[in-house]
Amino acid sequence: MPLRRIVRLFLPYRPSLLLVGALVVASSLVSLVNPFLIREIMDVALPDRRTGLLSVLALAMVVVAVANSSFNVWQTYVSTKVGQRVMHDLRSAMYGHLQRMSLDFYTRTRTGEVQSRIANDIGDMQATVTTSATTLVSDVTVVAATVTAMAVLDWRLTLASLVMVPFFLWVSRRVGTQRRRITRDRQRQHAAISSIVHESLSVSGVLLGRTMGRSRSLTGHFTDESAKLSDLEVRSMMAGRWAQSTTWIVLASMPAVIYWVAGLAGRGDHMAISIGTLVAFTTLQQNLLRPAVSLLEVGVEIQTSLELFARIFEYLDLPVEVPEPRNPRAPEQLRGEVRMRGACFSYPGTGERTLDAIDLTVPAGNSLAIVGETGSGKTTLSYLIPRLYDVDAGSVTIDGVDVRDMSFDVLAAAVGIVFQETYLFHATVAENLRFAKPDATDEELVAAARIAHIHDHVASLPGGYDTVVGERGYRFSGGEKQRLAIARAVLRDPPVLVLDEATSALDTRTEQAVQEAIDAASAGRTTITIAHRLSTVRDADEIIVLDGGRIVERGTHDELLAKGGRYTALVDRDADLAEATEAV
Template sequence: MSANSMPGHPGGGAGSGRMKNAVQDKQWLAEHPVSLKRVASLFRPHLGSVIAVVLLIIASSIIGLAQPFIVRELIDVAIPQSDIRLLVFGAGGLVLIALATAVLEVLQTWRATLMGQRVMHRLRTGLFTHLQKQSLGYFTNSRSGDVQSRLINDVGQMQSVITNSATSIASNLTTVVATAVAMVAISWKLSLISLIVFPPAILLARQTAKLRRAVTGKRQREMSNLTSLIEERLSISGVRLSKIMGTGPADAEAFADSSHKLIDLEMKSALAGRWRMATMSIIFAAIPAALYLAAGLPVTGDGMSIGTLVAFTGLQAGIFRPVMGLMQLSVQWVSAMALFSRVFEYLDTDQELPVAADPKQIDPARTTGEVQLRDVSFRYPEARKATLDQLDLTLKAGTMTAVVGATGSGKSTLGSLLPRLLDPTSGEVLLDGVDLKEYDPQGIASVVSVVAQESYLLHDTVRANLLWAAPEATEEQLWKALEAAQIADLIRGLPLGIDTEVGQRGHRFSGGEQQRLAIARTMLREPKVLVLDEATSALDTVTEALVQQALDELAVGRTTLLIAHRLSTVMRADHIVVLEDGKIAEAGTFDELVSLGGRFARLVQNSELASQAS
């Protein structure tokens, strides 16, 4: 299954799993069926816990049913006959039953929750790890909300299914069966009367549940819309855009409109089915009335004792709720299977960057860093033509190769092939003569680093961002990297120094400062192969010169692929490649290409930095 099929699926959007009604879940399952065997396999490692929970549920239900029989003996025998011994044992029995059922329910909750959490942990980590192995193209074609929804919302709801719904079904089924047996044992005549009034009560309960589910779906959709407005309008980028565009009043009006809709939906949700529930209350009141009437009539009462009537009435009152729970079994089952299906769909997504069965390990100390591209082509799934077309290029170890060309010529795509963020559609990318596909991905990351045009910083301290690249780095090494990136003085001047929070996406710092922090982070990795994708694009001329000097020092002895528009940067390269429509149009040194008078020479002439190139 390709990544293109992801957007728009029923699992997408924050909280979308909660919004899906039974019809949508059934449609989803029809298109994405899930095997019961596969669902059961999730619980196979926890078979002991499953058995323990079931036994606890059965024990709790059976012990709880002893209460009405004790009540009957107390009313019919102990109290009328002043049997103190039976009275004490009966009263004590009621207390012990309450204590035993409470302890069993706590144990049941503990075992069920622990089992559910372990299953969810396995699913979450498996899904997260699987998604990490996908290519950049996968995430480009998938909405981040879809991924987050399945990883957090759908998996989270599955936890509820396991620990609540599953145990509730087992508990309800056990309770209904045991209670029905007890009712017949106490009085089969009264049992028949109870059956007469149950069908209309069950029908009304189902209608109420459907009505509430429909209203709840609308409320959840509007709540999701309200959440989206908050996330978009109150993020740093959203606030900045709002202030620039002057859309603050319009945004506030949109938020107020959505919030006002919620008032109506909340009212409907609160009142949904209230008249039906009132009717059900009347029916509930009529059931004991009918039982009392039947017990008093000579034909049906037949000398029935008061204790029998009280015990039966208690059983009858307690059986309705579990019966209603079982009536919702079909809806719960479809919803649960839909959740499993949505998560399994992501787990079944083909890995676009497969790992070799026996991957080769990379020794950074022995890696020379020579990179070869042999007959490399790359085409994005939705593109009409290839971004890179039969490219042959060698990046000699320890040299700097600059790639220039118009926007869309394939420069950044080429840069993404070296760290294996993408795999070529055809051809090979070799590191020290070995195809990158044969290496362990972690090994590639240890020798190939990228400083991209858009830097990304964690919402953490400067120190944490640096240690993310080199967890074992010493304080001295951190400051050395900051010095080399020409940002150490700025960091020292901050109140908290290197422990200063960078803010969301690094917005505590300017674009140029973010770029220099990203460069310092890369320096700590000491890569053998370095990809600089417009790495100095956000810097002013003075700072660029300083950082460029640091990058030149970093590039010594390393294979460097430089993607840049500024000729002041390109001039430092040992070799220059001009890309045009994914092909190499020209290649050579700076002086060679200028003297050639071709495409590169025209780029130099048309550049505002041409004076620096002379």
């Protein structure tokens, strides 16, 4: 993992970092004054009974303590603020990048995995990003300054104190490697648990678990995965703990070594060390203990965080398969003419064409119905129009402009979609509708709801448009959710409306109500309908029949019936199913 890339995250905050550096250096240098004050007290003020000097030196020690504490508080504030901004930048960059990823990415990635990268991975980097960098600078400064001060006091004792440095570096590197490996497994386990929670504790997941009698087994599965995570957390905390304890013991024992060396040096008058110097030196050495151990721990934390950064950068480096055009174009006027010329498409990794050489034209304001067996490519074709996928060959144009040349904002304004499965946020009716147009007035909401034939129902609710719909809209029936989705699409007022089997999951009575809403919403728009029940598309200006990703028939309802081909077979099957349903 290139450290330069991590460093670049902090570059926008260079003034704040320089301030942190200045505060760190000031705090580190001020903390070194006390040992020299102690030496003067021990060797001069006390032996010579100089009370005035003693008072000045004692007051100086208090001032040093106050100054050091003040520097530390400001340093913590500024460094934490910078760290949180860096984390904010990472979260925002990842969320923005994931918003640009293609639909294919989400069909092969568990939602819990995505959530874990944003929440757990970035969250676990908090200590490293907010404090480790500052701690590293502070500790390096303190260690360097302390070693320099120790050398000034006595170079022989300094050499004796530094003899174990290579051992400490080896311990830090070894422990860091262990932690990094465990961190990789721990974050994967976090992602697995996030996926389980997201899938099994949603409204749909709870309903499925209870109706299938799987609540107990789901709990058991979660318990097993949680136990694995707990084990990894323990292993992460204990990795190299004995080696670090040995390091601490060695460092804590160094004063004994110093006293021993000083005793040996004191046997000759020319090597004698004063009591003040010895006390000052051991004080510096104790000051060195905390930053030295901290440096080892920070080294371990930084090596561990490299794995977290690797997981974040892995997502940030994912290629955007449907990119925004560099030089976007827009139609002179959005009228709603849709054309496909030789459009071909294959899902990644399948090796088979889902759509092959599709040619069609839907004049502005006209309606097109797409019918065919399951798997014939109907929904895939509808995804090409709003550019949820890019064609492998050929083109898709709206009002003469290739959708690949249109900005996403212009494309979203041109095409509205009502999917078979309606998605509503856990928010109010008004907030769900305004997702299509955030600045919509209350009057516009009501007008869109009236077109979708849902206003009267919403108005009858105790909270009206302020009623919370519940997760995924579970407080509303299927038909009501579909009509809310239609109102949301109408509110955006797109010239092209794509209806992806919007009534296929509804009963006959509800389907009729939703179909009335669709008819009202379609007025004056180019409408492309993917039909499950063929009774809903009899009046379409043109109907195309897909089979194996190719258009095998096209025409009006009457023209296709006259041919007696695939469309006729679909109509007959539809009629048989309707009769069987009525008989039941």
